[in-house]
Amino acid sequence: MKLKKFTRKLTALASSAVITAGSLSGLAVNTLSGSASDLGLDNYAKLLQYSLYFFDANYCGVGAGEKSHFSWRDDCHTSDVVGGGFHDAGDGIICGLTEGFSASTLGWMYYEYSDQFKKTGTDVHLKDITDEFARFFKRSTTLDGNGNVTNFVYEIGDDGKDHGKWRAPELMDSRGNDETYSTTNGASNVAAQYAAALAQNYINFGNEEDLKYAKALYDFAAKYRTMTYEQSTYSDKSVEDDIAWAAGWLYLATKEQAYLDANSKDTSKTNDWVNDYYYGGVWLGAAIINAEITGNWTAPVNYINSVVNANKDKFYVMNSWGSARHNTLMQTCAMVATKYSEKSGADFSEWCQKQMNMILGDNNANVCLVVGYNDVSATSPHHRAASGLYVDDSWSQWGSWDGNYASVEGSHTLYGALCGGPTSEDFSTFRKLDAKDATSNEVALDYQVGLVGAAAGLYSKFGTGNVVSEIGDGVTVYPSEITIANGGTPAETTTQPQESDIVYGDANSDGKVTLADCVAVLQYITNSEKYSLTDIQKKSADVDGAGGITGNDALVIQQYDSGKVTSLPIKA
Numbered sequence: 001m002k003l004k005k006f007t008r009k010l011t012a013l014a015s016s017a018v019i020t021a022g023s024l025s026g027l028a029v030n031t032l033s034g035s036a037s038d039l040g041l042d043n044y045a046k047l048l049q050y051s052l053y054f055f056d057a058n059y060c061g062v063g064a065g066e067k068s069h070f071s072w073r074d075d076c077h078t079s080d081v082v083g084g085g086f087h088d089a090g091d092g093i094i095c096g097l098t099e100g101f102s103a104s105t106l107g108w109m110y111y112e113y114s115d116q117f118k119k120t121g122t123d124v125h126l127k128d129i130t131d132e133f134a135r136f137f138k139r140s141t142t143l144d145g146n147g148n149v150t151n152f153v154y155e156i157g158d159d160g161k162d163h164g165k166w167r168a169p170e171l172m173d174s175r176g177n178d179e180t181y182s183t184t185n186g187a188s189n190v191a192a193q194y195a196a197a198l199a200q201n202y203i204n205f206g207n208e209e210d211l212k213y214a215k216a217l218y219d220f221a222a223k224y225r226t227m228t229y230e231q232s233t234y235s236d237k238s239v240e241d242d243i244a245w246a247a248g249w250l251y252l253a254t255k256e257q258a259y260l261d262a263n264s265k266d267t268s269k270t271n272d273w274v275n276d277y278y279y280g281g282v283w284l285g286a287a288i289i290n291a292e293i294t295g296n297w298t299a300p301v302n303y304i305n306s307v308v309n310a311n312k313d314k315f316y317v318m319n320s321w322g323s324a325r326h327n328t329l330m331q332t333c334a335m336v337a338t339k340y341s342e343k344s345g346a347d348f349s350e351w352c353q354k355q356m357n358m359i360l361g362d363n364n365a366n367v368c369l370v371v372g373y374n375d376v377s378a379t380s381p382h383h384r385a386a387s388g389l390y391v392d393d394s395w396s397q398w399g400s401w402d403g404n405y406a407s408v409e410g411s412h413t414l415y416g417a418l419c420g421g422p423t424s425e426d427f428s429t430f431r432k433l434d435a436k437d438a439t440s441n442e443v444a445l446d447y448q449v450g451l452v453g454a455a456a457g458l459y460s461k462f463g464t465g466n467v468v469s470e471i472g473d474g475v476t477v478y479p480s481e482i483t484i485a486n487g488g489t490p491a492e493t494t495t496q497p498q499e500s501d502i503v504y505g506d507a508n509s510d511g512k513v514t515l516a517d518c519v520a521v522l523q524y525i526t527n528s529e530k531y532s533l534t535d536i537q538k539k540s541a542d543v544d545g546a547g548g549i550t551g552n553d554a555l556v557i558q559q560y561d562s563g564k565v566t567s568l569p570i571k572a
Contacts, residue, residue, distance in 0.1 A: 030317045039361045040376050042353075043465030045120050047360075048455040049481055050416035051372055052125045053471070054448045057385060057414055058087040059132070060094060061504070062511060069472045072412045073385060076169035081180040082153050083511025088233070089444035092169040093157030096140075101279040102445035103133035104245065105332070105453060107200025108285070111252075112336055113456040114204070117273065120459070120467050121484035127205065133481045134201045137194040138213050139510050140182075145531075147212065149220035152194070154187040156180055159233045166384055166391035166398055182356040186228035192221040192242035193282075199249040207522035209534045211253055218246050222262070232266025236280050245282045248289035263290050265532040266295065276318050276326055277304050277333050279446045284333050297337065297344035303336050308351045315358050315425045321439055324359055324369050324421030328450030331355055336456025356454060358427070360420075365427035370451065371414035371443075372472055379413075380405040380435040381443045387435055403434035411416030415471050417443040505557045506566035507533065507541035513568070515561055517541070521554040543569040 033229035040046060056068040061083040078090065084101075088095040110117060110126055117123035140153040146280060158179050165172060198214035225239050236242075246264050251259035263286060277284040284300055291297040307316060308329055318326035334348035341347050352451040361368040361376045368377040380387075380403060388410035391397045405411040422430040431440040459465070469485040471477055480490035505513035507520040522530035523540050533549075535542060543560075544552045559565040 001537040016212060031130075037381075039368065039376070040465070041357050041360050042462065044102065044455055044459035044462060045465035045467050047356075047370070047373070047465070047528070048120055048452065048459055049122050049467040050370065050471070051451040051455050052122055052129065053416040053475065054414065054443065055129045055416070055445070057084060057383065058445065060087050060309035061086050066170075067128070069476045069478065070412070071476070072388075074170050076172065076230045077156075077175060079174040079176065080156055081175075081177060082136065082139045082156060084132060084139060085156075086132070087169060089442060090381065090386070091159075092156065092165075092172050093162045093163050093382070094136075094160050096154035096187065096190035097193065097232070097234045097236060098279050098444065098446045099133065099136070100136065100190055100197060101282070102449045103137070104193055104200060105251075105285075105446075105449040106130055106327075107132075107197050107204060107249075107455050108289075109449075109453045110204050111200060111330070112339060113460050114435050115351045116456050116460050118487055118490070119484070121478065121482075121490045122467070124480045124490070125478050126152050130197070130201055130204070134198055134207070134210055135509065137198055137217075137289075138209065141194070141213055141217060143216055145211075146218055149191070149216050151182050151184050152187070152191060152217070152220070153180055153182045154190040155231055155233065156229060158231060162307075163460045165393075166387075166395075167391060168250075168385040168390075170385075171390065177265065181228075181231045183228050187232075188221040188224050188226050188239040192239065192246040193219045195221060196242075196246040196249045197340035199246065199253045201248070203479050204443065205444040207534070209464060214246075214250060214253070218243070221246065234279060234504055238281070241283045242287060243280055244286040245289070248286055248293070251293065252289070260293060264294070272542075275292070276307075277329050278326060286333070288333060288336055291344065292340065295343055297340070297346070300333070301337055301344050301346045304330070304337055304346070304348060308334065308348055312351070315357060315363070315422070315427070317422075317424060319425040322420045322442060322447060323423065324418055325444075325447040325450055327355055327359065327421070328418065328447075328454045331452030332450055332457060335461065337367070339457065339460060349458070352454065352458060356458060359421075363427040365422075365430060365432075367427060367430055367432050369419045369421050369430070371417040371419065372413045378419045378432050378441065380441060381414050381416055381417050381418070381419055382435050382438045382441040383443055386410060386417075398436075401436070403431075403436035405435065406433075412474055413472055414443065414466060415475055416448075416451075418447050419443060420447065502536060502539050505560055506545050507537050507557070509534070509537055509540070513557060513560055518554040518561075519555045521557065522551065524549060525551060525554075533545060 056070050060077050062075055062078050065156045085094045088098055107130055117126050142151040144150050158445055182568045195214045195217035198210040202211040221243050232396050247259045247262035275283055287300040316327045317323045331352040334352050337344045337346045338349050359369050366376050368374050371378050371381055420440055431437045435441050465480045467485045469482040483490045507517040524533050541553055544556045560568055
């Protein structure tokens with residue numbers, strides 16, 4: 001794994017070495033004033049680039065170190081029943097509700113702004129992230145022979161146990177069956193979010209298996225329409241909004257009228273707390289997708305207008321906890337409505353630009369909420385791995401720590417992470433140097449996707465700024481981003497299986513090599529139509545060195561499980 005990381009660094013260095021005088025002449029000139037230029041207020045290309053790197057800090061499971069572009073992350077929680085996915089926040093748990101919401105928001109943004117991701121070279125990074133989500137969702141889901149969901153995992157890790165530790169995930173205890181939470185007839189909100197994300201991944205990148213699982217999970221959610229409360233870290237108000245959200249995406253994937261009917265029917269309802277788009281209520285997102293399909297923008301535009309008109313000259317704070325999260329998610333929705341201004345009749349770009357300016361440092365406290373983005377950036381997010389602090393079970397180290405990363409030897413910069421923000425319109429309520437203050441400095445998947453969405457929307461509208469070839473210590477910048485930074489053109493995003501996707505012997509894509517994989521191979525040989533394997537699964541199953549999938553592959557996997565064979569694949 002470390003060798004592969006080293007090779008990746010060499011590739012990035014090679015990409016960065018192609019600067020020419022001609023390429024420099026094509027770089028945009030920033031016309032802002034000196035102070036605004038230093039803050040990078042309109043460098044939306046760079047902001048989009050940075051916004052994706054938070055996910056690299058939160059990879060989980062076998063291969064996490066290889067997948068992450070942060071040198072300080074490595075494999076963790078390698079014994080999880082379902083491997084992979086992303087940690088929820090600055091902790092080590094995997095929460096299905098925010099996992100699904102974050103994945104489906106990222107997929108939505110690529111659907112809306114694929115050209116902008118490609119133009120900045122960030123499409124490769126985005127695809128790596130959404131593919132990881134998709135793999136995890138499929139591994140979490142058990143289908144019967146008829147393709148129906150019989151069980152799926154909606155959460156991994158006990159939040160009480162997890163939050164009772166402050167240390168990097170690599171140093172956390174293993175988790176077993178007792179910390180794997182699944183259901184046979186509930187968590188419909190989570191199932192619907194998984195379905196939405198998988199349908200988007202099919203639309204965006206064409207993996208047929210993603211659509212198969214999306215349909216199955218949607219059917220499961222629509223059948224039971226039930227929330228599950230056992231070990232559900234986040235509260236939700238309804239399953240109907242999630243089902244409407246998924247239905248809209250399945251209509252776009254299949255053009256089947258029944259999905260549009262479900263989307264149109266359910267988007268007429270409202271949440272009993274707030275209609276903002278966030279993990280606990282996706283009515284606004286579902287209504288926007290409905291508007292894109294039907295052309296009727298009245299409901300979403302009216303709601304966004306009500307927020308904008310009430311917050312014209314001040315920072316929008318929907319909730320004092322995670323204010324920047326809700327702010328950027330509102331920007332995300334407002335910029336999508338703006339994209340379709342000819343039909344929606346709305347242009348919220350000036351409002352969103354002002355809100356983002358405040359987030360990036362144009363505020364009364366002169367503080368930027370995006371870590372590592374400029375000279376006034378937040379420095380101490382509430383994130384165990386990045387902090388570098390090891391707290392033993394006595395918590396004595398926590399008590400003596402001032403919360404400032406600068407006082408911890410071995411701390412890391414969590415580049416691109418969006419911190420929670422001020423508790424009010426007054427940015428002086430943000431505690432820049434105190435990671436112990438989770439209200440100010442919480443970072444999480446569902447916070448981050450708002451920044452991605454807002455940055456993509458603003459870049460689509462204004463087209464300003466440039467990606468960079470170097471971010472900082474401990475970061476291996478994606479070669480495609482380096483190429484763009486140096487004036488080049490990246491290769492087209494591929495939809496073919498990558499070597500990093502393959503775990504040899506893992507024929508059922510559950511992240512492990514067991515006798516269950518032998519069964520998957522034998523079933524495929526017996527009836528490949530009924531027991532199909534994806535391209536990745538076929539590559540994973542072909543382990544005997546002979547080429548093609550045969551009963552001998554099943555035998556080799558069995559020998560590996562028993563210890564007789566120690567590595568896969570066998571060399572021919």
